[in-house]
Amino acid sequence: MTTRTSATAGSGQGTLSPDSFSRSTLTHLQRLEAESIHIMREVVANAENPVMLYSVGKDSACMLHLAKKAFYPAPPPFPLLHVDTTWKFKAMYDLRDKAAKDAGMELLVHHNPEAMEKGINPFDHGSLHTDMWKTEGLKQALTKYNFDVAFGGARRDEEKSRAKERVFSFRTANHRWDPKNQRPELWKLYNTRKAKGESIRVFPISNWTELDIWQYIHLEGIEIVPLYFSAPRPTVERNGLLIMVDDERFPLQPGETPVMRSIRFRTLGCYPLTGAVESEAQTLPEVIQEMLLTTTSERQGRAIDHDQSASMEKKKQEGYF
């Protein structure tokens, strides 16, 4: 990363440290942090073979940081799994490898061999791209390594149907989610028992909002992909979305030339599917400022949600995270 994060790293250290506690109420970030750590430890104490799904976005960065805190001085006792589509931003691959190394964790990268063979891409295959690389890819990886619990960085505030998702979400042997058959979660007593073949998706940052994530990243000096900060980048406009031309695979239309625009991303995914926003926010405080003053929701930049209001729920039932 550039000087931006090192600057915030300096200011961030220690705000959740001892001096801020006396006989006073914990702050919202302290409570959220403690809850997430509690959840992660419950998993590690009970699971046979847990894994953390790592998508390199800001939520994943936050979750990874919490895991480091939860198990310190030991490294988090599970590997990171990236279900890759081969279409992520270059900058994401760079940070992914560095973050795993810094945390002292094994990094597993899975590519759906079938999608690889068929050359599935977001330009020619539409929603099949997400289905095959992500939904199918995830199921393949979980089955291949025999993981019984997978941490995911989903938040309840992201989308209406996620508001009802449990922290511990049970999947059948076929990785399907049944919204009618989830266990009640009382106090902080998570029932982690499962039948043979069943697996659990666990969402330790369920109760964090986008603003909480940003504030925590700021406070703790967590390293994130530079794409979250504004810089001049080559872009084209497609279907009302500003798309960054991240590599030579991008099929330009006849006569179309990428235009340099000062842009950044509020959310990161496959680069051809992720809309940028024009912005001058070059530091974390500026990003947070922009986010607080903005008038559109976070997921709007993702092409995947535009089909219908309940699309995310359908994807989830099929096994998409």
Add this chain to the structure above:
Amino acid sequence: MTAEMNAGSQDPVYVTDALIAEDIDAYLLKHQHKTMLRFITCGSVDDGKSTLIGRLLYDTKMIFEDQLASLEHDSKAVGTQGGDIDFALLVDGLAAEREQGITIDVAYRFFATDKRKFIVADTPGHEQYTRNMVTGASTADLAVILIDARQGVLTQTRRHSYLVQLLGIRNVVLAINKMDLVGYSQERFYEIVKDYSHFAQQIGMESFLPIPISGLKGDNIAARSAGMPWYQGPTLLQHLEEAPVNDARMQDYAFRMPVQWVNRPNLDFRGFAGQIGTGTVRPGDAIRVLPSGKTTTVKQIVAYGGNLDQAVAGQSVTLTFADEIDCSRGDVIVQADEPCEVADQFEATLVWMDEHAMLPGRPYLLKIGTQTVTATVTEPKYEVNVNTLEHLASKTLGLNAIGVVNISTDRAIPFESYGVNPDLGGFILIDRMTNATVAAGMIHFALRRSQNIHWQAVDVNREAHAALKNQKAAVVWFTGLSGSGKSTIANLVEKKLHALGKHTFLLDGDNVRHGLNRDLGFTDADRVENIRRVGEVAKLMTDAGLIVLTAFISPFRSERRMVRDLMAQGEFLEVFVDTPLDVAEARDVKGLYKKARAGQLKNFTGIDSPYEAPELADVTVNTVELSAEEAAERIVEAILAR
């Protein structure tokens, strides 16, 4: 624009902090000190819960333009507000329930103001979903109970209030909604408040805050209502920002931390990870590991980025110990001089959450703190009708039923009463075959003390209690045959002491058998237990500084001796009410001797069960020689002469 001008309009009224635009660093610094409040909204199907939550999100600017556009579109298509914005659509999530128009599960929503972050548990008002409400209430600091101003207090209102009370939520808001539909009537508001107060008292709710609102119009949500100038209290949002959160209260209690996981990265490090339930901890603190009872001191509070000098309730930490003592997942680390109880039999309230009814005697898994043990449940002592609060006889508990049961676990576990510490008093039951969470439970107390009994040290001790009453505590134990005049004399003694300004209490044999000891008969074993219990109760009362008078036949020397031994030196006065059998039988005030002689009463003292007269009573009064009045006078003298 002032808040008042906005009342009743549909513009967001919560003013965003100007610092965001002017000085984002200052804003961030300020917001790092926000606290968090978790609350639950409960109400009946049409009380307007979803509308209220939608309104809170809208008024605190949690709704973005794209969401608003989609909301406006949906409001026209499926809305129930005649094309106007239907706030309920903001929060109704799953496709199935959107089509049915009902909420079918617990949903968590988030919003924030400049002072606080809020997590709302949105729980359904449907009859069959007690389980969801209990789930939502288990993590809440506060409850908002909604009432439709047109309907008033309904059966469901009572049920929700009872559940809120059962889960120990101390901060209750009674949101009387749809005030716009009753012409913002002050009379109607007070009428409902009066109704509800009556009910709140019945269920032991200590206090509640009534607020007249309209979720639809936004009255008294974020902005004061222009239509209800007669209401002077806080708006709902103001109250939510200022209400106390639980973790502050939990910090003042003794230290307890269930061990989640033992951190052993190498042979040189052994840390105990967990979330502190109550109290505070510092390096050097003396702690005890339960159930083993082993003690040591805290060496370090290990944390990423630097060890801590102190940690408090609610934080997830890792502790290391000065000594190598056994400690593993499920154990509870407690303050050494103030440990919690350890027991294997409990009385508890259960909320049944599974379609398969409870089976008394079947082993379930019980998870409490970080420990999972095997437990069996007895037949319910009673089931509670959540609508009428009546106690019903029942052989089992079905889905959504609530009842009181005894539970025994396969090993002793550290615990506390739920009312004192939900962290060590709340538990879940898991079916061993299906792995379903079948019940939520709340421990009342242990039925049997196991070997690890640790007394709580109390600051206001027995001396302090007695000193405040300006007297010396005592148990004045009247013994004698049935009909000897024990009760009559004891009653006179109490009257005289009372007139002298002494704080007394009379424990009468017949009265105690109606309540505390109603399960005991008159066999020798039961008589012994009868006296043991009365002795324990009397002792507690002397701890409270009272002069306790007891009137029991108490025929056996050994039991009177047992009670004497319970009490502090000089605080036990044995009064022998000496009436010969023939005199007592001739008086036969209750007609009992006649029945006993006729063989209708078994084990009657003096007839077919022995009476062992005291060998060395502190006071002996012969009722043949003395009148009751004279006897009482003599006893009072003896009490005061100590």
